[in-house]
Amino acid sequence: MRYVIIGAGVAGISAVESIRGADRTGDIVMLGDDPHGYYSRPGLAYFLTGELHDKALFPKKREDYNRLKFIYRKTRVIEIDRAAKNVTLENGSLLSYNKLLVATGASAAPLTIPGANLQGVVKLDHLEDARAILKLARRGQTAVVLGGGITALELTEGLLARGMKVHYLLRGGRYWNSVLDEQESRVIEARLQEEGVELHLRSEAIEILGRSGRVAGVRLLDGRAMKCDLLAFAVGVKPRIDLAKNADLACDRGILVNEYLQTNDPDIYAAGDVAQVYDPLTGRSALDSLWSPSREQGSTAGLNMAGQSKAYIKSVPFNVTRLAGLTTTIIGAVGSGHDDDVVGIARGDSETWRQLPDAIMTQGGFDVNRVRLLVGESRLLGAVVMGDQKLSAPLQRIISEKINISAIHDKLLAKDARIADVIVDFWAEHLAAA
Numbered sequence: 001m002r003y004v005i006i007g008a009g010v011a012g013i014s015a016v017e018s019i020r021g022a023d024r025t026g027d028i029v030m031l032g033d034d035p036h037g038y039y040s041r042p043g044l045a046y047f048l049t050g051e052l053h054d055k056a057l058f059p060k061k062r063e064d065y066n067r068l069k070f071i072y073r074k075t076r077v078i079e080i081d082r083a084a085k086n087v088t089l090e091n092g093s094l095l096s097y098n099k100l101l102v103a104t105g106a107s108a109a110p111l112t113i114p115g116a117n118l119q120g121v122v123k124l125d126h127l128e129d130a131r132a133i134l135k136l137a138r139r140g141q142t143a144v145v146l147g148g149g150i151t152a153l154e155l156t157e158g159l160l161a162r163g164m165k166v167h168y169l170l171r172g173g174r175y176w177n178s179v180l181d182e183q184e185s186r187v188i189e190a191r192l193q194e195e196g197v198e199l200h201l202r203s204e205a206i207e208i209l210g211r212s213g214r215v216a217g218v219r220l221l222d223g224r225a226m227k228c229d230l231l232a233f234a235v236g237v238k239p240r241i242d243l244a245k246n247a248d249l250a251c252d253r254g255i256l257v258n259e260y261l262q263t264n265d266p267d268i269y270a271a272g273d274v275a276q277v278y279d280p281l282t283g284r285s286a287l288d289s290l291w292s293p294s295r296e297q298g299s300t301a302g303l304n305m306a307g308q309s310k311a312y313i314k315s316v317p318f319n320v321t322r323l324a325g326l327t328t329t330i331i332g333a334v335g336s337g338h339d340d341d342v343v344g345i346a347r348g349d350s351e352t353w354r355q356l357p358d359a360i361m362t363q364g365g366f367d368v369n370r371v372r373l374l375v376g377e378s379r380l381l382g383a384v385v386m387g388d389q390k391l392s393a394p395l396q397r398i399i400s401e402k403i404n405i406s407a408i409h410d411k412l413l414a415k416d417a418r419i420a421d422v423i424v425d426f427w428a429e430h431l432a433a434a
């Protein structure tokens with residue numbers, strides 16, 4: 001039996017681990033084109049700020065790989081031949097498979113305005129990108145950052161930490177409006193400004209201006225122009241589906257797979273950022289583009305490739321991140337519904353958005369502690385915890401385990417409710433009763 005895995009990211013590595021757990025003797029060959037192999041892509045943000053050395057980005061040691069007894073080849077796959085059941089490598093050689101996993105991830109979506117090819121226009125996708133940014137970032141020079149999500153903010157903070165003057169441009173009227181509520185956005189924006197970032201709301205770049213092939217500035221939709229020495233962008237991600245598409249595997253925005261991570265070819269699986277996974281609970285196929293789901297999908301795909309039958313059941317989304325230095329945990333369905341990929345929003349008449357501006361938001365100087373809950377009739381559907389993280393572990397369990405909260409429903413919605421106290425008491429009673 002030969003298992004071939006394309007992509008050495010977290011989905012690919014997790015698949016190797018679960019295949020080896022289920023099949024002690026089969027051949028496993030992993031093919032990856034990143035010169036650095038497997039490393040933490042979320043860690044790149046901390047490498048950029050200087051908080052992490054690049055050595056700390058590599059979570060596995062040589063012994064860990066040796067234990068898994070697989071072959072790793074640093075190469076690019078250029079074709080999948082489903083009829084012959086082989087893949088073509090960049091040197092033209094062929095490698096046959098019995099079971100194939102496509103775990104090719106996603107790339108930063110390209111910037112499509114004129115000037116995007118100028119030197120000094122950068123993105124943060126791979127370790128090599130981070131190194132290139134560090135080479136270009138010069139203390140005292142000016143950077144412009146484009147993009148509305150977490151990666152754009154990470155670029156902003158990384159460049160600021162390297163001593164650059166940073167202009168952060170947002171097309172819309174506030175930061176990350178598909179996930180954060182207005183007050184949360186404003187908290188982040190205020191902190192960025194306190195850190196020295198020049199924030200420009202409703203500002204859309206339409207052209208990057210150059211001089212001698214290098215970026216020199218940016219022109220905005222409203223006619224303004226801004227000088228800069230570096231332009232960084234993070235305007236979304238694009239699953240790397242070309243190999244699959246060329247092999248006539250069913251694709252939408254990602255490679256379409258069922259809950260067993262299997263494509264329309266029963267011997268080919270897909271997992272991680274490249275996969276658009278069917279969720280039997282909602283009947284929808286969604287892209288996740290996050291580390292933990294990629295790991296879980298890789299692991300489940302591996303088990304199924306090795307002959308087991310395990311469905312991937314999407315867990316409640318859970319993401320801990322740092323926004324403008326503020327630890328923020330996002331659990332479950334918190335979005336405003338703009339983002340197609342925020343699934344599990346089961347908003348109905350019986351469910352109420354609970355905004356908690358006064359009851360629990362305490363803000364002193366640079367410290368912010370805030371909790372927002374999405375309260376359903378008998379359970380909590382989502383939460384955003386900013387700052388003090390004491391509530392995030394209980395909330396994660398209450399939300400993911402769908403614990404019945406009918407007993408505190410009215411208390412939570414009462415005017416001037418002390419939400420944190422209500423949750424803390426409820427959780428203590430729940431644990432005592434368990």
Ligand SMILES: Cc1cc2nc3c(=O)[nH]c(=O)nc-3n(C[C@H](O)[C@H](O)[C@H](O)COP(=O)(O)OP(=O)(O)OC[C@H]3O[C@@H](n4cnc5c(N)ncnc54)[C@H](O)[C@@H]3O)c2cc1C
Nearest residue numbers: 007009010011033041042076077104105272273289290291
């Ligand atoms: C800067 C940054 C910050 C992030 N922060 C967070 C965060 O805070 N939290 C979070 O949950 N997620 C975060 N993510 C997303 C997270 O890193 C991804 O969801 C995860 O890495 C996806 O894993 P994967 O294995 O599917 O794909 P990848 O990690 O992209 O790995 C796929 C690999 O396949 C290789 N490959 C592609 N095509 C071929 C081919 N034809 N032949 C051979 N090899 C190929 C690629 O080079 C790559 O090495 C962040 C991502 C970035 C870039």
